[in-house]
Amino acid sequence: MSLDNQQQEKRRPDWAALAIAAGLAVVAAVIAWSTASHGAGANYARVGPTTFPYVISVAFFGLSLWTAIEAWRGDFPEREKQEISPILWIVGGLAAQMLLLKIAGFSIATGLLFAATARAFGRGPLWKTIPIGIVLSFAIWIVFAKGLQLSLPAGPLEHLLF
Numbered sequence: 001m002s003l004d005n006q007q008q009e010k011r012r013p014d015w016a017a018l019a020i021a022a023g024l025a026v027v028a029a030v031i032a033w034s035t036a037s038h039g040a041g042a043n044y045a046r047v048g049p050t051t052f053p054y055v056i057s058v059a060f061f062g063l064s065l066w067t068a069i070e071a072w073r074g075d076f077p078e079r080e081k082q083e084i085s086p087i088l089w090i091v092g093g094l095a096a097q098m099l100l101l102k103i104a105g106f107s108i109a110t111g112l113l114f115a116a117t118a119r120a121f122g123r124g125p126l127w128k129t130i131p132i133g134i135v136l137s138f139a140i141w142i143v144f145a146k147g148l149q150l151s152l153p154a155g156p157l158e159h160l161l162f
Contacts, residue, residue: 014070107141
């Protein structure tokens with residue numbers, strides 16, 4: 001490949017980064033629209049409850065512009081090939097936790113999420129990580145539900161021991 005072709009290849013826009021820039025611009029617009037549509041806050045002060053969301057919106061829009069410029073120049077480093085299997089394990093673990101939270105309780109549902117995340121990172125077999133995750137999640141449930149008196153979903157394990 002000649003030097004000119006390499007420069008043209010490098011100068012080609014990074015479409016994934018442009019999509020991220022568009023997403024950031026949409027988030028900025030939604031924050032600004034939501035803040036504007038909630039009516040006036042405290043008008044007696046220069047810095048009121050609507051100031052900070054507008055600052056965040058401007059920051060997101062600035063990041064969007066910066067990302068778009070860098071993407072158009074092709075200045076982002078080349079990304080590694082994405083592995084889909086770990087992503088599916090984590091998303092599956094999150095879905096299992098959300099579906100099982102009310103039925104199985106916090107400890108079991110979050111233990112399964114722990115095991116799926118460990119599997120995604122290539123750590124330990126499921127027969128080992130599921131019990132470890134449940135024990136750790138149960139300890140967290142005790143701290144939050146009993147120690148701090150916060151309401152976390154209790155399942156069969158929590159009802160059995162408390």
